[in-house]
Amino acid sequence: MTQVHVYAAAGFEEVELVTTVDILRRAEIETLLVSLNEDxxxxxxxxxxxxxxxxxxEAAVETPTLIVLPGGPGANVMLQHAPLQQRLREQIAASRPVAAICAAPKVLAKAGLLQGKKATCFPGFESLLAEAGAIVSPYNVVSDGLIxxxxxxGTAALFALELVRLLGKDNAAHQVGRAMLYL
Structure with a gap:
């Protein structure tokens, strides 16, 4: 069964989190919000x-198909959360994908997951990704392997639709995109 965990850290960017969760749920993908603490x-x-x-x-006992990190100032909270870094590394080691938007790709960089991978981010964070060995791309959404x-x-809907597609639901991505006037 496909299950997605979307992490919510204090200061998350609302548009990125809500748009992603909304589109995944419209595509009938089980999507759960996860707090970084006990709140x-x-x-x-x-x-x-x-x-x-x-x-x-509680999320530690689940095995999500995909982990998603929204950006905003909450990315700085995630950046300082060592257990999250470990969870992301374990996700990739188990050949399960991770996704990050806006400032959150820097969390993937800190976890050591972007070495040799094409990636994009909010303008201004490119050097952090490059220092981690990423091949920085100017595209709005970039998928490279499991990342x-x-x-x-502004790219949250395209990001979420790409995630739906990557989860093997091409038809649902097309239907949801058309219904929401994105395609």
Whole structure:
């Protein structure tokens, strides 16, 4: 069964998180929000508070098909969360994909997952990715093997539709994209 975990750290970018979760759920992909701590309510960068489904500890017993990291200032919280870095490395080691948007690709960089991989990010973070060995791309959404990255809030829908496609639901990606007037 396909299951996606979307991590919500304090200061997450609301558009990136909500758009991604919404599109994945419209495609009928089980998508759960995960807090980085034990709080089930997490507040984003524009003071929107969301109720998440799982704590970080609860998510550890699950085996998600995909882990997604939204950006915004919350990416700095994720950057300092060593257990998340380890979880991301374990995900890749198990040949399961990870995805990050906006500033969050720097979390993948810190985890050592971008060496030799094509990746994109919010403008201004390119040097952090390059220092980690990434091949920085100017494209809005970039998939390279098990890693998918995107640039920011304005590319969130394209990012989410790419994730639906990568999860083997091409038809659903097309239907959802058309219904939402993205395609």
């Amino acid at each position: 089930l309510a997490v507040t984003g960068s524009h003071q929107m508070t969301l109720q998440v489904d799982l704590t970080f500890a 998918t990255t995107s640039r920011g809030a």
